[in-house]
Amino acid sequence: MELTIRPDTRSHARGATLMTLAPTRPAAPRGAPPRLARAAVLAAATLTIMAAAIIAPSLPAMREVFADTHGADLLVRFALTVTSLAIAVSAPVSGVVADRLGRRTLLVAGLGLYAVSGTAGYFAGDLYVLLATRALLGVAVGGITTAVSAAITDWFDGPRRASFLGLQQAFAGLGGVVFLPLAGLVAAVDWRAPFWIYAASAVVAVLAVRALRDQPRIARTAAPARAPAPRRPATGRILGLYVLALVATLAFYMAPTQLPFLLDGYGGGPAVTGAVIAGSTLSSVLGALAFPSLRRRLPSTAITTVSVALLGVGWLLVGTAGGIARIVAGLLVGGAGVGLVVPNLNLRLGELAPPDRRGRVLSGLVTGIFLGQFLSPLAVEPLIRSADIADAFTWTGLAMAAGAAVAALRLWPPRTGRHSSALHRTGTTTPKERQQ
Numbered sequence: 001m002e003l004t005i006r007p008d009t010r011s012h013a014r015g016a017t018l019m020t021l022a023p024t025r026p027a028a029p030r031g032a033p034p035r036l037a038r039a040a041v042l043a044a045a046t047l048t049i050m051a052a053a054i055i056a057p058s059l060p061a062m063r064e065v066f067a068d069t070h071g072a073d074l075l076v077r078f079a080l081t082v083t084s085l086a087i088a089v090s091a092p093v094s095g096v097v098a099d100r101l102g103r104r105t106l107l108v109a110g111l112g113l114y115a116v117s118g119t120a121g122y123f124a125g126d127l128y129v130l131l132a133t134r135a136l137l138g139v140a141v142g143g144i145t146t147a148v149s150a151a152i153t154d155w156f157d158g159p160r161r162a163s164f165l166g167l168q169q170a171f172a173g174l175g176g177v178v179f180l181p182l183a184g185l186v187a188a189v190d191w192r193a194p195f196w197i198y199a200a201s202a203v204v205a206v207l208a209v210r211a212l213r214d215q216p217r218i219a220r221t222a223a224p225a226r227a228p229a230p231r232r233p234a235t236g237r238i239l240g241l242y243v244l245a246l247v248a249t250l251a252f253y254m255a256p257t258q259l260p261f262l263l264d265g266y267g268g269g270p271a272v273t274g275a276v277i278a279g280s281t282l283s284s285v286l287g288a289l290a291f292p293s294l295r296r297r298l299p300s301t302a303i304t305t306v307s308v309a310l311l312g313v314g315w316l317l318v319g320t321a322g323g324i325a326r327i328v329a330g331l332l333v334g335g336a337g338v339g340l341v342v343p344n345l346n347l348r349l350g351e352l353a354p355p356d357r358r359g360r361v362l363s364g365l366v367t368g369i370f371l372g373q374f375l376s377p378l379a380v381e382p383l384i385r386s387a388d389i390a391d392a393f394t395w396t397g398l399a400m401a402a403g404a405a406v407a408a409l410r411l412w413p414p415r416t417g418r419h420s421s422a423l424h425r426t427g428t429t430t431p432k433e434r435q436q
Helices: 037-044 052-065 073-103 104-125 127-155 158-189 193-211 235-252 252-266 270-297 300-319 324-353 355-386 387-410 415-424 429-433
Strands: 004-008 017-022
Touching: 004 235, 017 387, 037 104, 037 127, 037 158, 037 193, 037 235, 052 073, 052 127, 052 158, 052 193, 052 252, 052 415, 073 104, 073 252, 073 355, 104 127, 104 193, 127 158, 127 324, 127 355, 158 193, 158 324, 235 252, 235 324, 235 355, 252 270, 252 300, 252 324, 252 355, 252 387, 270 300, 270 324, 300 324, 300 387, 324 355, 355 387
Parallel strands: none
Antiparallel strands: 004 017
């Protein structure tokens, strides 16, 4: 804020002036974007979170086809997770592009690369070539995810932002509900067929080109003589949110990377695998849709605790299951937790990030999420070698549930009385609290 003196147009006295506090960088007006633009962003969101998992039903068959390749058992799993590594590595660059060139440019470029690199896997006759196409797919997903989150955070404030971020996660989960069972069905015919699902991105790219326009969200005026330093992000809090995203995703991504092999022991084929994994994304849709309502009632830290607890309980059910039905029940519970945690982290980071660095801050969340996906099979492998896949789910569930219990003990009882919810939700204090 800076002190300015301007003419008082309401006064009849000539030369009258009024001393006011005016913002050095006025906030741009916010209005709802056109429906077509919102549709394009939500359609792009369906292509993100479960993009790598589309080929999960094909993994057992892929392992047989490339059995002659040295280390094929682990490399086939990497066909799923190398995409996540590429997303994690490229997302910070995507954040810079989003802030400098605009959300639309990044989104359209990402959608185009997604279609090309995704379908290229169908034609790959070598496992290493296939891994290269999966890495390019990761670059595309990193750009799409960053552009979508930054655009939504630009468009909306307050409850409307929370509501639309919930919709973003719901549509991301909806993509898994639609694409994973479809991938399972076509993989039963030909293990390569799921790669054609990535061609859907071309249709979304055309929609984005027509519907989206980059408009500056911050009025860019000449810098005043005594402008204050720009607001810097709360680095410690932001890094903590990144770590939380990494850990939660590392646990959740055991579903597409390990369940195909666990279900294979129960006689489940590719179609069953696709449908079962889609169950977790279905419940994540429901969790994401419930997020705006919960956010109005609970502080961010409480929602995070509930999310981690649900994921832990779900994985305990999977690990101790004696059949497919109980595995599905565990996935539904765990998926609901992930559906809550991702929009919650997006919203919190959007509040902490300065507008001119929003793309970069949100790209760090993308890195955390997808680095967790990549590290998931590596972190779980020692558990599988020492016991088995079911025990890996059990121990992971116990760890998540214990973490949630510790967090709950720290949250209870509230330390700031009846004003604590408002304080956590807004990050500000009331006038009465400031006086105290």
